[in-house]
Amino acid sequence: MAFEDFDDLPINWPDHEDIAMKLYERFGDDFTESKIYRIRFTELLEWILEIPTFEGTKENSTEGHLEQIQAKWVYEWRDNQ
Numbered sequence: 001m002a003f004e005d006f007d008d009l010p011i012n013w014p015d016h017e018d019i020a021m022k023l024y025e026r027f028g029d030d031f032t033e034s035k036i037y038r039i040r041f042t043e044l045l046e047w048i049l050e051i052p053t054f055e056g057t058k059e060n061s062t063e064g065h066l067e068q069i070q071a072k073w074v075y076e077w078r079d080n081q
Helices: 003-008 016-030 033-037 041-049 063-079
Strands: none
Touching: 016 041, 016 063, 033 063, 041 063
16 A cells, blocks of 8 residues: 555544544644634534545534544644644
């Protein structure tokens, strides 16, 4: 499997870091740390469901998953500053 093929692997709710990386790829520096933490979970959920390789469902979403994804997104943003 080539390295670039990893971008095509399916991701699901427990893949917090992978989801966060996809969100950072999509939005880049549009969201700073404080803005990421102020995103409404309803909006975050919709963005996650729009990730092409995401296979989870809205019904399987939990507040815990969304909190972890938000935190990992902040770490991803910090790593790129």
